[in-house]
Amino acid sequence: MMLSLDFAKRLGQVDIVAKFDVDAKAAALYGPSGAGKSSLINMIAGLIKPDRGHIAIRGETVFDSEARINVPAHQRNVGYVFQDGRLFPHMTVRSNLHYGRRMHRLPQDQAAEDRVVALLNLGNLLTRRPGNLSGGERQRVAIGRALLMQPRILLLDEPLASLDSARKAEVLPYFERLRDESGVPLLYVSHSADEIRRMAAVVVRVADGKAFGVEDAAGLIA
Incomplete structure (x- = not known):
């Protein structure tokens, strides 16, 4: 099971x-914007603690109010890509890619790095700094950084929301490659039905802070 959730938070x-x-x-x-999607995934990631309930990620319980389990965010092994990438401006792309791995004290794996660089077409960007990248390039670097942390799941919070139409068209195929080739399960957050139909097999609707049940993403209508 990729995710099993039953929780509440005021x-x-x-x-x-x-x-x-x-x-x-x-x-x-x-x-829609303001429905509670980001708050929900922040609880999955461990950035917000629910008031009650449980959360399990790929079979491991990371939160259970009755059992008093609350695994800290940095120990949940969750990759998180925000809307704006959140790269360190003073670091090169290569240093940004390695930041999460170093923070989690993972050994350098050159083969894994080469796969990520190839998957996201980052080879010609490695010596550049974020200020010299387009929005789409920054998002690709943010994805690469998350992947090199060897996450058990990757949370993508409106990853195309800050991009214009041309950059969205440029970046979305990389997300599809990520889904098909990385081997890491994805939870993709968006208010765009078109994006979700392309990216996901199943979808959970979120409205007024409530998220119940799963449906086939192919039949999603805005």
Whole structure:
């Protein structure tokens, strides 16, 4: 099972409630801006603690309020790609790629690095700094950094939202290659039905902080 969730959290005046099981290589959370999608994946990642319930990632319980289990974010082995990439501007692309691996004290694996660089077509960018990259290039570097952490799951939070139409068309095929070739399960978050139909096998709708049940992404209508 990729994900098994049943939790609730009060955030301000909104109740975030999720209950679903997902067993797919690529799944998605779908809903309008402000629906609670980012809050939900922040709880999966361990950045926000639910008030009650449980979360299991690929069979391992990372949160259980009754059993008093709350695995810290840095120990959940979750890759997270934000809307804006969040690269370190003073570092080269190569240094940014290795940052997560070093923080998790993983040994350098040149073969894995070569695969990621080839997968995301980063070879000609390695000596450049983020300020000299396009938005699409920055997102590809952010994905590579997450992959080199050897995550058990990759969370992609509206990864194309900050890009214009041309850059979205440029980057989306890389996400499809990521899904098909990386071997890492994906949870893709978006308010775009078109993106989700291309990226995911199954989808969970999120509305007013509520996320229940799973449906076939191919039949998703905005």
